[in-house]
Amino acid sequence: DIQMTQSPSSLSASVGDRVTITCRAGQSISTYLNWYQQRPGKAPILLIYAASTLQSGVPSRFSGSGSGTDFTLTISSLQPEDFATYYCQQSYSTPLTFGGGTKVEI
């Protein structure tokens, strides 16, 4: 199984801040990496797929980068609705695996 490790596990930020979340894969996965956002009590939603492609309808303040084993999700200017938990997921091979999540708090 491909281990996915996110850092930090939580962070505190303010509205308007630039936020960066890191995800590391246990082996090279090229750009087979997705990012999801989960607000409290809600189902996750797909933000970014293939490491850097924005899902339709997702605000442009979200961006993703990376390849191989190291990836980042960046929120350029944090908005109130962005306080949530973010998960990375490798889409390189089954079993599909997720990172442990990064909780973005006020």
Add this chain to the structure above:
Amino acid sequence: QVQLQESGPGLVKPSETLSLTCAVSGHSISSGYYWGWIRQPPGVGLEWVGSIHHSGSTYYDPSLKSRVTISVDTSKSQFSLKLTSVTAADTAVYYCVGGRWLQTFDSWGQGNLVTVSS
């Protein structure tokens, strides 16, 4: 816009079978999408359970493979999850998911909390 709605019991006894169904609307279940299940134990992260293509091809997490069956009923536009011999470790919110590719989940149901307890 694909819409997914889970249904099933919220409480299952240990050693029994967990059964959930996901109704698909807004998209043909036979259109080439992949359908699947992801679970989230309380306070923990996300775990992929397995997926199915409308053609019937299935893909399961190896750690659950001996206990899991995912099937599609095209006549009812729904797919189902069965997990046998459940224990407390199977307590989780179960989400049904769909996507254009096996590995990416662009549609999610609202989630169904299943508690395993006597």
